[in-house]
Amino acid sequence: MQYRLLLFFAITIFISGCNIFGSGDKNVSTKSLTGSWRLYDLQNDTGSATQHAEKLLSEADNNEIVKQGMVLSFFKDGTFTEVQGPGFYRTGKWRYSSKEKALYFTDSATSNPIPVTAEMVNNRKTINLASSSIQKILKFTRDAESLKDPEEDPFYFKNNEWRIKPVQPETHDQLVKRLGNYFRHLLYILKASKERKQTVVSFEFSMGFVRIYNGGIGIIPYASVPKTFTSTYFNEDNAYEAYDAFRKYLSTSSYRGAGIGDWIQDDYNILLSIYGDTQKGKF
Numbered sequence: 189m190q191y192r193l194l195l196f197f198a199i200t201i202f203i204s205g206c207n208i209f210g211s212g213d214k215n216v217s218t219k220s221l222t223g224s225w226r227l228y229d230l231q232n233d234t235g236s237a238t239q240h241a242e243k244l245l246s247e248a249d250n251n252e253i254v255k256q257g258m259v260l261s262f263f264k265d266g267t268f269t270e271v272q273g274p275g276f277y278r279t280g281k282w283r284y285s286s287k288e289k290a291l292y293f294t295d296s297a298t299s300n301p302i303p304v305t306a307e308m309v310n311n312r313k314t315i316n317l318a319s320s321s322i323q324k325i326l327k328f329t330r331d332a333e334s335l336k337d338p339e340e341d342p343f344y345f346k347n348n349e350w351r352i353k354p355v356q357p358e359t360h361d362q363l364v365k366r367l368g369n370y371f372r373h374l375l376y377i378l379k380a381s382k383e384r385k386q387t388v389v390s391f392e393f394s395m396g397f398v399r400i401y402n403g404g405i406g407i408i409p410y411a412s413v414p415k416t417f418t419s420t421y422f423n424e425d426n427a428y429e430a431y432d433a434f435r436k437y438l439s440t441s442s443y444r445g446a447g448i449g450d451w452i453q454d455d456y457n458i459l460l461s462i463y464g465d466t467q468k469g470k471f
Contacts, residue, residue, distance in 0.1 A: 350367075
């Protein structure tokens with residue numbers, strides 16, 4: 189079972205008047221909503237007539253959707269992105285109206301308003317979106333605070349152009365540009381983890397050709413590349429051409445810079461040199 193869960197573009201999302209971010213802040217604002225939110229639970233709307241008669245089956249269906257994963261990111265420049273584990277991606281504009289206590293999303297699609305409530309769960313910030321279109325309640329928890337520069341967020345739309353499937357086959361130069369944008373996305377994952385002082389660096393929504401390990405950058409076997417990544421290319425031929433360009437680059441280039449014993453910084457420096465070479469015609 190698959191849902192494109194949010195389906196909420198060119199719509200209004202109403203915010204409840206409850207305390208969204210703890211006892212010290214009773215006001216919802218654009219600033220308090222910026223950052224990334226991750227789906228942690230999904231429940232059937234109690235008014236839904238489509239639930240399984242056997243409650244555990246409904247819970248199992250919902251758990252499968254949560255297992256696939258979803259991240260919704262709001263940026264202070266008014267843009268947002270949505271990434272789902274199966275490879276679904278979209279971006280658009282958002283704004284918060286304090287007068288209406290509502291969020292407006294703008295994209296090429298339209299949908300019905302989705303009411304929102306907010307609560308603290310185990311001292312974590314959460315928001316709940318009740319979607320009448322799929323008769324589900326989507327529960328999100330704060331996954332990452334906003335960065336000083338939104339354009340350096342790995343989920344900012346300019347760093348996720350590689351997720352957009354082209355409408356026709358791409359030339360070699362276009363494939364290298366797509367690769368470069370993917371490397372840029374990975375670089376900002378590493379950089380953001382330092383700024384946010386994260387103890388764990390997650391690539392689970394960004395798995396592709398690149399193998400990132402302690403003190404090195406490599407390539408994984410093509411047969412092990414996730415289909416969610418290769419499907420972002422126009423076809424299998426284009427996907428393999430990009431893969432082969434990266435493979436040949438790694439086999440003919442070297443990085444001789446010193447490591448400092450910080451694997452995040454060391455890998456960042458190596459990957460930065462690779463990204464630079466995509467811009468210098470070395471692929």
